Amino acid sequence: MALARGQPRRLDMPTATMLATLLDQEMLSSRGIVIAPSDTSIPELPVCTGSDVYERHLGKRLLLRYIMRKQYDEFLHGSSRSHFVTTTPYPADEAVSSLALPQPTPRRYVLILDPREIARIAGPRWVRFGTGIEYFLPDGFPRRALLAGWPIPVR
């Protein structure tokens, strides 16, 4: 079911950031995908293939992994460590609050990841102490998952 029509609704959070997150929540919900509570442990999250997440969860959308400037060239060949990623584009400073990041430096670069190139993806789950939606990459991501091949600047 798509967004309710006809009945005007009032939201107390009119920022574009919040609206973007709400639309992602609606997208997942309309596809029957449940966003797990933030206190769900990683082993309790459902694990899907990246292709399944791409087709069935995200409607052929991509995943985002914000990075510190210091990490600019750290993942150009992919990464085997575990990463959290999100569905939602945020301005550099609002990524910190929406994703409840522990370090407040605005994230001015983002990696765009193609889920189809990632073998296993867990989630989605609500971000603890934040309003964002996250997925978990237990095995990281290969180089070929980097859509642009390098980080994209974010304002």
Add this chain to the structure above:
Amino acid sequence: MVSQSILDTLTTIQDRVAERHGFSRLSDWADRHGSWERTIVRRGELLSFIVALAITETDEGLFEITALSGAESGPRYRRIDGGALHLDDPDEVTVRAAEIEAVVDAATIAALAVKPDQLSSTRESLRAAAPAA
């Protein structure tokens, strides 16, 4: 660069605090958009208490250790920013272990002090939004 041995030291510190306050692991070390983070949880009758320990290599080349904690109940939550310690070298975690443990302990105690009526933030939903006045 944050090495596995640094993360192992921080795990030992966090697990000591977890055991003292009845927490268990929620998420093992992973890179959360630039910070290595590990979280522990204690699920209560009304609230879940979560404490995150993070280490970040800042853009200035320092290493920042942060404790972030709070409580959640469904879409409602309260976040408490704990202390942060700055290290010139990540290997300092060994000699400053007591300091780090004190920060994590304080963040954990602060989380456990949260009452249900203190959950001041809410994740909204389009479907739950009130009709316009």
